[in-house]
Amino acid sequence: MTDARRIRKVVITGISGRFGRIVARRIHHELDWQIVGLDRRAMPGRPKDIEHHQVDLRSKKARDVFRAGDVDALIHLGVMHDPRARPAELYSWNIAGTTKLLDYCLAYRVPKVVLLSSANVYGPRPDNPQFLTENAPLLASQRFPQMRDLVEIDHLVSTFLWRAQQVETVILRPVHIVGPIHNAPSNYLRIARPPALLGFDPMVQLIHYQDVADAIVTALVPGRRGIYNLAGPGEVPLSAVLAELGRVPVQIPHPVAKPILQLAFRLGISSFPVAELDFIRYVCMVDGRRASAELGFRPRFGLRDTIHAVDEPG
Amino acid sequence: MHTRGVSLLDRWRQLRGVVPDDDVAGRAHDLVIRGNEFGFDEFGLSRSSFRGVMTVSRWLYRNYFRAAAFGVENIPTSGRVILVSNHAGQLPWDGLVIAAACFLEPAQPRVVRSMVEYFVPAVPFASYLFARWGQIIGTPENCRRLLAAEECVLVFPEGARGISKSFARRYQLAEFGTGFMRLALEMRAPIVPIAVIGAEEQAPAINVKSLARLVGAPSFPVVPYPPFFPIVPLPVKYRLYFGEPIWMTGDPDDDEEVLEDKARTVKARIQAMVQHGLRERAHVFW
Numbered sequence: 362m363t364d365a366r367r368i369r370k371v372v373i374t375g376i377s378g379r380f381g382r383i384v385a386r387r388i389h390h391e392l393d394w395q396i397v398g399l400d401r402r403a404m405p406g407r408p409k410d411i412e413h414h415q416v417d418l419r420s421k422k423a424r425d426v427f428r429a430g431d432v433d434a435l436i437h438l439g440v441m442h443d444p445r446a447r448p449a450e451l452y453s454w455n456i457a458g459t460t461k462l463l464d465y466c467l468a469y470r471v472p473k474v475v476l477l478s479s480a481n482v483y484g485p486r487p488d489n490p491q492f493l494t495e496n497a498p499l500l501a502s503q504r505f506p507q508m509r510d511l512v513e514i515d516h517l518v519s520t521f522l523w524r525a526q527q528v529e530t531v532i533l534r535p536v537h538i539v540g541p542i543h544n545a546p547s548n549y550l551r552i553a554r555p556p557a558l559l560g561f562d563p564m565v566q567l568i569h570y571q572d573v574a575d576a577i578v579t580a581l582v583p584g585r586r587g588i589y590n591l592a593g594p595g596e597v598p599l600s601a602v603l604a605e606l607g608r609v610p611v612q613i614p615h616p617v618a619k620p621i622l623q624l625a626f627r628l629g630i631s632s633f634p635v636a637e638l639d640f641i642r643y644v645c646m647v648d649g650r651r652a653s654a655e656l657g658f659r660p661r662f663g664l665r666d667t668i669h670a671v672d673e674p675g
Numbered sequence: 676m677h678t679r680g681v682s683l684l685d686r687w688r689q690l691r692g693v694v695p696d697d698d699v700a701g702r703a704h705d706l707v708i709r710g711n712e713f714g715f716d717e718f719g720l721s722r723s724s725f726r727g728v729m730t731v732s733r734w735l736y737r738n739y740f741r742a743a744a745f746g747v748e749n750i751p752t753s754g755r756v757i758l759v760s761n762h763a764g765q766l767p768w769d770g771l772v773i774a775a776a777c778f779l780e781p782a783q784p785r786v787v788r789s790m791v792e793y794f795v796p797a798v799p800f801a802s803y804l805f806a807r808w809g810q811i812i813g814t815p816e817n818c819r820r821l822l823a824a825e826e827c828v829l830v831f832p833e834g835a836r837g838i839s840k841s842f843a844r845r846y847q848l849a850e851f852g853t854g855f856m857r858l859a860l861e862m863r864a865p866i867v868p869i870a871v872i873g874a875e876e877q878a879p880a881i882n883v884k885s886l887a888r889l890v891g892a893p894s895f896p897v898v899p900y901p902p903f904f905p906i907v908p909l910p911v912k913y914r915l916y917f918g919e920p921i922w923m924t925g926d927p928d929d930d931e932e933v934l935e936d937k938a939r940t941v942k943a944r945i946q947a948m949v950q951h952g953l954r955e956r957a958h959v960f961w
Contacts, residue, residue, distance in 0.1 A: 487796035490816040491718055560799025564719045564806065595711045598719060598803065605713075615799065643796055664712060 369394040370432050371581070372471075374418065374439030374462070376411075377402040379542040379675060380570060381438050385411060387574045388436075392581070397426055400439065418458030427465040434473035434581055435466055440514055442544075444507070444626075444634045455510040456517070463521045466528060473529045475580045477573070478515040480536045480590060481508065485563070485645035492648035495534070495588045505636030519588060531580040533573070535591035536647060537640075539667060540570030541675035545637055550606060550671045557610035558618055561642045562600045568593035569662035569670050579656050592649025594660045594667055599641055605668050615642065694737045699730050702784040707753070709824065718788075718817070719806030725786065728808045729778050736775035739910055740768075740873065741961070744776045746917035749867055752783040755822040756920070757859050758829040760869035761848055761945055762837030765896045765905040769874035772913050773829060788821050789829040815854060822862040830855040832938065839894035841882050845875035846949050851942045853934040861927035865920035866941060870948035873913035876959050878905030912961055916948045 371388060375381045376398030385396050389411070398404055398413040407413055416422040418439065426432070441454050466474055483493045484501030499515060501508040515532060522530035537546035546567070549555055568591055576591050603610050613621065618638055625631035652658040662670070703726035709716045714723070736742045750756070760773060767789075774787040790813025796802045811817045821828050831837055832851035840849060859866050880896035887895035898905045921944065923937055 488793040488812065488814075490814040491811065492816070492820065494816075558799075560802065562803035563796075564715070564717075596717045596719075597711070597713045597715055601713045601715070642802075 369434070370397065371395070371434045371436060372397045372399060372426060372432050373436045374399045376400050376413065376438070377404040378438070380538070380540075380544075380573075383540075383542075383570060384436065384438065384574050384577055387571075387578055388581075391578060394433070397432075399423060399426065418454070419461050423461065424465055427469040427471065430469045432466075432469065432471045434475065435462060435471055436475045436477070436577060436581075437462060437518075438477045440477075440511060442511075444632060448506075451510055456513055459514050459517050463517065463525075467525055471528065473531075473581060473583075474518070474521070475531045475533065475577055476514070476518045477577065478518070478532050478534045479511060480534045480566075480645065480647045481640070482512050482515050482534065483645055483647070484508070485639040485643035487643050489644050489646075491564075491644060492592075492646055493590070494648045495590055495651055504639060505634075507634050507636050522586065522588070529583070529586040531586055532588040533576055533580060533591055533652075534589065534647065535568050535573050535576070536566035536593050537568065538570050538573050539567045540670040541673040542570055545633060545640075547671050548632065549641075550602065550608070550668075552608065554609050554611050555603065556618065556622070556641075557599070557603070557612050558615045558638065558642050559612040561615065562598045563642065563644045564596045564646060565599050565602065566593045566596055566646045567602070567664075567667050568660060569667040571670075572660040572662055572667075575661065576652070576656070576658050579658055585656060587651075587655065589652040589656060589658070590647035590649050591652055591658065592647050594662060595664045596646060597664060597668075602668050605665065606672070697733055697737070697779050699726060699733055702778060703729065706778075706784055706786055708786065718809070718811050718821075719803065720786065720788075720809040721807050724804075724807035725809060729775065732771055732775040733779060735768075736772055736779060736913075740772060740913040741910075742772055742776065742873075742913035742915060744780045744915040744917065746919075747776070747780040749917040749919050750777055750781050750785065750827075751865065751867075751920065752781065752785075753825065755825045755862060755864040756827050757822070757855055757864050757866050758787065758827065758869055759855055759866050759941055759945065760829065760831060760871055761846075761875075761949060762831035762833045763840055763845065763871075763875035764908065765838060765878040765880050765894075766908065767831075767838060768877060768908050769871045769913075770829060770831070772874070773869060773871070773915065776915050777827065785827045787827055787829045789831075790818070815858065818858050819862060822858065822864050830858075832942070835893050839882055839896060840875075842876075842879040843881075846953060848942055848946050848949070851935075851938040853931060853938050856923065856934045856938045856941070857927045859923050860925050860937075865922050867920050868918040868941060868945045868948060870916040870918070870945055870952050871913065872916070872949065872952040872956060873911040873959070877908035877911045879909075880905050909960075911959055912956075914952055914956060916952050918944060918948055 371394045377400040396411045404413045482499040482501050499512045502512045539547050622635050715721050770789045777787045778784045786809050791810045833849040836849040880898045883895045
C-alpha cells in the first residue's frame, strides 16, 4: 500500500512550543516529511509548507486531520503542564485528548505513534535505586498529584502499546531536557540565584534538546517499538551544574523551603509548583542502556555542551 | 605486647611511637575511580571528597582505634569483590575502619562501597556527603551495577540485627541475610570474609525497647556513661582479620533454604575467625 515515493505525513501535537518547532524543523530538514501541526495555540511565523490546525485535541476538527488515512506517524508532544491552569481542565485536556488521539490512530491506521513522556514519571524518591530501568513503577504521582497527568498519559500509551499490536508505539522517557526552551529544568537553570535546599545536592542527568529531537527522529524508523529511557551524557551533582553556569544558589533549609515557595507561587513571583522541590532534593536518574542497545541512541552532546545549552539564544 | 607491670604512660608512648606516616594524598591519587569530566562517578563519588574523609579516618584508624589489620593480601588488588563482615557497636564505625584499612594497608588502595539505609537520602548533608564518599543506597540494583564495574562492595549481612545487638551478645553473630549470597552467585564475585575484633565492645549498650517504640526507631541503645547515647565510641583497639576469598557456586535463583545454607557457611567462617582473633588478643584496649 505505502508507496516509497509518496511523501510521508506526520502529525505533531504541541508544535507551537519552542521544542515542538525544533522537532518539526528537524523532521522537515532530515526526512522531508509533510508536517501537520495540532496545537491549541497559534503558530506565528511558521514556514509555509507546515500545515497548522489551531484546535482542541478533543474536537471534531482534530479527527479530520486523520480521517483521510494518509498519516504515517503521530508525534505526541502536546502534554499541557501549565502550572497555573485548573487541575480539572488540565486533566480533561491531557487525558481525554490523548485517549482521542490514540482512538484516531487505531481507526485510521496510523502505523507509528511516538510519545514524548519523561523520566520524571518515576518520581524523585529517597529510596530510588541510583538508576531506574524502564520496568520501574511510575510513582511520581504518589507524592505529587500535579504529576498525575504525566503518569497517566504514559500509562495510557503503554497500554496502547500492548493492545494495538498493529501500531508501532514508542514511548521516550528523557531525563531533564535542557536548551533554549521553556520547561521547568531549563527555566530553573536560567535563574541567576536559584533556590537550593541546604544539605541536599542530588546527582542529576540532563539531556540536550537536540539529542531528544534525534531520538524522536530515530523512533520514526519502521520496526521500532517499545519504552525507552533517554539518559543523556552523564551524571553530575546539581551544584556542579550551577557552578558550571556561574549561578550562585540560595541555600534554603528544606523545612522552610516549602512554605516560602508556596507563597512565592501564590504571589506569582515563581512559576515552580512546590512539588518540584523534590527534584532538587532526591535522585531520579535512569538507566539508558536499552535505548542505546535497541535504538542505537547515543547523545551527540557532552556534559558541558548540554549544560550550556540553557543559555543558547532562543 | 601486653605485659603486666608496664605503666599506662609507657603504654601510651609505645602506642604513639608506632603510628606510620601514611601518604594519604599519594594513595588517593592511586585509587581507581571512574570519574567523568567533572570528577564524579555515576554514584557521586569524588576523589577529592574521598581524600578528605580518609584524612580524618586515618587519624581514627591509626591514633584512636590503633587498628591492626591481618591478611590484607587477601583483598584483591582489582576486580569485583564482596567484603562480608560481622557488624556491631551501635554506630557503624566498623564500616569506616574497614574502609580505612582497604585504603591504607594494601599496596594498591581500594575504595570500599558500603550500603547505607534507605532513610539516609532524606537526611540533610548526609544525603550528599555519603554519596561523595562512595557510599550507596543498599539496593540490589546498585550492588549489581558496582560489581559489574569491578568495584569492591562491603556488606554486613547481619544488618540492623547486628549493629544494635546488646553488649551481652557481643561476638555472637546474628542471623545472616541472603542478599549478599544471591549477588555473589549472580555476579560471580568472590567473597572476602572479615572478622572485626573491637567494634563489639566500643559501645557496651543495652537496648531499651520501650524507648525505641516511643520514638519509632528500630533500637534505642543506652550506655552506662555520659552522654548515655553511644555517639562517641570507646577507644577500643580494632583488629581486622581478612580471610581468603571464598568462591561460591550455584544458582542465584535457588530456594531461600539453599541460599541460607550457603550464607551459613560464610557465617561459620567469620565466626571461626572471630574466635581466633579473640584468643589472640591480650586486652580490649591495647
